[in-house]
Amino acid sequence: MKKTPLNQVHRDLGARMVPFGGWDMPVQYSGVIDEHLATRNRVGLFDVSHMGEVEVVGSGALDYIQQLTVNDASKLVDGQVQYSAICYPNGGTVDDVTLYRFSAERYLFCVNAANTDKDFAWMQQQLQESGVPNVELRNLSNEFCQIALQGPRADEVLQGLTSVDLSSVAFYHFTEGGVAGLPAIISRTGYTGSGGFEIYAAADAAVPLWTALMKEGEEAGIAPCGLGARDTLRLEMKYALYGHELSEDISPLEAGLGWITKLDKGDFVGREALQGKKDAGLPRRLAGLKMTESGIPREGYPVYRNGEEVGIVTSGTMSPCLKVGIALALLPPEFCAIGTDLQVGIRKRQVACQTVKTPFVNI
């Protein structure tokens, strides 16, 4: 089991540790609901050092990335971040990623922890097949730690530890600067929907960085948050999680990521298949469900329309903000219209729900 540099810190904080994608990670400290609400209302601190980082350098970097990913990386400027995905030739998803542009010849991918080795092997293979010259790939996952500081009070907490003017860092932009005297990448991104930052630094900076953020955040009511809250926060926002809403069998188009899939940017791996799927009409799409009767939808539960099974739940939980069961589900497009009455099969019952506008919460 792999451990992040903060493993002992989590244990000392009394976290419950669980295996996640090959990593020994904290699932909760004080409790999922408490941590969720702390992030929505104040500020939460997340160890996301398990995420992978792959650097792409060289004069061919952009040409290569354009072949590899579904979004249009040519639109990026230095200091900007882009949400994107990597597909197989059949349109299935290798991973969803964020892409950082440091310069025209240097980019960094942040990839899902459990996919890091698979992604890096795929990237290397695609580099060979594309034949783009002057590109070097480096898997830097072990050299980085990553800490997410999320919530409405994230700015004031981080500003106390850096001379970077955070108001100059726009959403989905980043800058390099010191945090608590440690060199870091400060990125205004996240997976919670409550605003804030993802901070990348050297692995050996993780403990002092975490400690400084916890101390600086004390007055703002900072809470260390585990993977449990990370999951409920992203679900309330309808953010996809690889292995649930995206997979080898679920394309970005079906997962509602048409907005990052730029079919007209030029050729890329999977483009033809994705165009074909779009032209033929997608057989299923991701929709948000809200329970109208008591019950909690969970991954894998069937979705019914008047007794007939029509789809499947990809993720579900009790929403800590709404206090009702919510889910993401893959459904035929005719049942995705907002306000459609459906049922989720929970144990032996078919429990009423309705398709709703997403995100589930207004922040």
Next chain:
Amino acid sequence: MDFPDELKYTEEHEWVLVEENIATIGITDFAQDQLGDVVFVELPDVGVEVEEGKPFGVVESVKAVSDIYAPLTGEVVEVNEELPDTPEMVNTSPYEDAWMIKIKLSDPKEVDDLMDAAAYEEFIED
């Protein structure tokens, strides 16, 4: 963590209070701590027969779904009707407010197979 002496316990982390031929059943302090925030409880109706070792209900935390197993065999004679509306009581008061069902025992001798508080405490330490 608290394990009252007057209760009996199971390896599936239920507690039982036996008073004559009526057993009151809930889940232990250890169980609620392991589950985390309890957000949903599903209980059987009065009149249902529950069987020792078989699931009779469900408790859900934010993250997970867990069955609750009947520690003893018998007929459900009373259900905690407040619990489905206030599942958080499982966390705040596992032995009092969050009792789940009362059953009329079919075979009172089954009680002898349950652990006492000391044995249960030893069991969860392993």
